[in-house]
Amino acid sequence: MTLTLYAHPFSSYCQKALIALYENGTPFEYRMLDDEQTNSELAALWPIKRFPVLVDDGCTIVETSIIIEHLDLHHPGLMRLVPEDARAALDVRMMDRFFDNYIMAPVQKVVSDSLRSAEARDPQGVAEAREMLDRSYDWLNKVVDGREWATGEAFSLADCAAAPSLFYADWVHPVSGAFGNVRAYRSRLLVRPSFARAVDEARPYRHLFPLGAPDQD
Template sequence: MLKLYHDPISPNSRRVWITLLEKELEFELVEVKLDGEQFQPEYLALNPFHHIPVLVDDGFKIVESLAILDYLEAKYPKPAMLPTDAKDLAIARMAQLVTVNELLPAISPLFPMMLGLGEGNPEKIEQAKQKASTVLKFFENLLDERPYFGSQNLTLAEVVAGTVVPWLPRGSVSLSDYPKLSAWCDRLMVRPAWQTTEATPEMIEAFKSRMAARMAQTPIS
């Protein structure tokens, strides 16, 4: 059986979790608490880079979430979650890679607000919002009259971008200026896979407690 090592707060983990659900595969979830478990020898044997997620399929270990998504799409092609048309495939890939390479790094100063941990440096927050706005405008233009990026059906672009963009309002980044993107988020949020994997208040509080304990153990230099 497929086994996913993950953290429920992590968008990297969640994109794999959603894909497993959308493809209706049988799998086992193993939570890795990011307060040190990722550095334990047992986990380092799965991923020497101590990141999540890791997918294990009959002893075969796959790290890096985008590689995991490609593996799942190739091995379990029904339902198809990537377009075959060259232009549409490029649209889906752009949404994936812009999320990973541009949006996620840019909004790191907003993570404390998203998780209810307070605000950080105002200048960095403003810079993060401006960078997020650039990505949101790009996504708004990338969406056409179809419900999903480059497709009438859900794609891997949705499971990547759709685990980040809907969280932006928690970081005071409004989607009101992006009607197509806002409607796209609404379509995703009613899907059972999104609802099943949405972080509960209890999960967020547990994560906050672990982070607070970890920070308390970190010596101040």
């Protein structure tokens, strides 16, 4: 049974889904969103036109966290990304929401604002987004102290969310030396083979980053 993923390698949320697929070596067809035909297919599947989108035996699954949970349920591999234990699963889901809402969302605010015309920009909103990132870094710095991964010793859905979030966040609002645990965690994510593969696949598209991609990972 073929899985089909509509995605672009430079998208943080697509990278999140790709990490999950790569972690378990799950076979899938990669429909890269870089031409009119594929974009039209995406629009027909999901009129909201947000990606990634997974198609599994005619069923369309949207929203990256749900895609990863779907994979865990219907295409399990050697590694579970959401624990079977309900209490542990809540911790993983909470951290997943933290990275999406309090790291990636303010990053997107700063990036999106840079694409606006000068008169339409929102400096107060950007300042608030950067403040949120500093608060998030400070909180996370305490949480990951002594942990290998987001919720402990096991790599999970939360780390799939963390990897691209912290990767791009450091481009937009650098993680300072004051947050050494966050910097170390980001470094561990970068050498995780599944994320390292996603980062390498995205390298040809770095010129698309509106703020200018730094010459570093």
